[in-house]
Amino acid sequence: MENTFRDQIKLLSRMLFTFFFLFLILIGGLFYLIDNPETFESSKTDSLQDVTEADDKVENTIDLANGFIDDEGMEATIQNCTGCHSAQLVTQNRMSREGWKATIKWMQETQNLWDLGANEELILTYLSKNYAPTKKGRRQNLENIEWYELE
Known part of the structure; x- marks a missing residue:
């Protein structure tokens, strides 16, 4: 019985020490932020600037902010589609105009x-133009190949 009590006291003291140690780290971090607010503010503005720059950037006809092909009707498609699901759910699909309309x-x-x-x-025109099915078939036959036999 006495051993169990001592074990419980040891466990409790370790838990209190850990809690106190973590509390000191938290307090130290708060004092650091109070003394150096520019550190926190600059990281916030840097990340906001990156997001703002990506919002306006188009590379290879792809809008970098959302992955849609930059074309007439993109904004209406973004406003009506990405309110419920991700842009990737739209851009990964390929359908005809009838397929998009049915969806x-x-x-x-x-x-x-x-x-x-x-x-x-506008949305149907945009989707059927930019996310239409691609024709995929078998690769072309290999021609003029010199075959050899393994020994």
Whole structure:
């Protein structure tokens, strides 16, 4: 019985020491921030500046802020699609105009997508132009190959 009590006291003292040590680190960090507020402020403004620069940047016709192809109708598509899901969910798909229209209709019937109104035509044109199916088939036959036999 006495051993258990001593073990509990040791455990409690270790826990108190750990708590006190972590408390001192927290207090030290707070005093550092109070004495050096520019450290915290500059890191905030740097990250905000990076985000702002990415918002306006387009490389190889891709809008860097969201991954959409920069073309007429992109803004309407972003406003109506990315409110519910990521931009990548749109950009990874390839569908015909009818496929995109059916997907929009399905989302309206089952996922509570709002009526797109006049934007629907603009969005369908944008998606069917920039995210249409790509023709993929077998590779072309190899020709003029000198075959050899393994020994």
